[in-house]
Amino acid sequence: MNQSNDLLRAKLKVRHLASQARLNRFLVSTAVAGSLFFSAPAVASVANQPQEEIATDVAIGPRQKLLLDLKATIPEKLEILNSDLETKISNILFEDLGIKAYAELEGEKLNRSYGLIGAEQHLQRYPGDTIDQHGQFLREGMAPGKGAWGYISNPEYEKYYVAVQTLYLPDWSARLSYLRDWYRYRKVLVVNPHNAKSIVAVIGDSGPAAWTGKHFGGSPEVMAYLELNRGKQKGAVILFFVDDPSNKVPLGPLESKVNYD
């Protein structure tokens, strides 16, 4: 083999996802779709949901300020943000949530900091891990094979993970060994600008494939909290790196201001 197993696995998973998407087109019209055991995201629920993005709930208190600030700053069109805008958003996030989050950290930057996130499946935490041991959101299923970093043994990481398109970074192949370590379980803040719901997660996998039109993936728990686990199971988010060298910012929903002390 000329390629690393990581790269081969990523490429194979892309082909597998394409085959699932093709199969799903048949399954959505069947009554038994939801009971099938394909590792595809909740086929029946997609079929039965309205295809428009469902309106989010009403933000209150600190979230309302964040919601208003983001609405005044973020372009409606899902475009690549320039660095001035990214700095403005970082300032808003610090002011409203007390969190230090940046589109670029330590000189590293994803191709997108504002993009579409889509539903991912549960990841295997150890050999023999099965979907029924994941507590919640069982319909979302389990991804085939391991994640980009292997088994995601920390259950908290598996619960709150995102997938980002490291594979499409221009310098990914050239700096593979450094970047792989840098991105592995890197803490990120994900914000749904339509309801200001914010959650801290780790980068737990690579993807989604470019052909999906999505830029990020979210674990079942992340998508549910952001209220994007319905309809088309995707939506716009801001995804910034969290600057937290002392590991003071806990993973999970961000309901109050971060305290770094």
Next chain:
Amino acid sequence: MTKATFYDHLLDLSDLEKHLGKDEELTLIAKKTLRNHALVSILQILPKDKHDHFLQEFTKSPSDKEHWIWLKNEITEDLVKVIKTEVDRAKKDIIKHL
């Protein structure tokens, strides 16, 4: 699809192994991919009004060879040939993208 299916014997992975080596995980992902494609090829030629029944039975017992008998009564095409053709096409597609 993680369970064995009644058409697994048509999923010859030997030509993929040249590219994937003997890594069990990679082979499993490739096999699951081919299973999906094979199932699509069945659904493409099975009348739509038979899909629900077939998928219900298939879900209950994916490796049951009785599916061949039922499908042969519903499909006029040579099912083995259809699946093999689709699997070969899918394998070429996988290899092209590796």
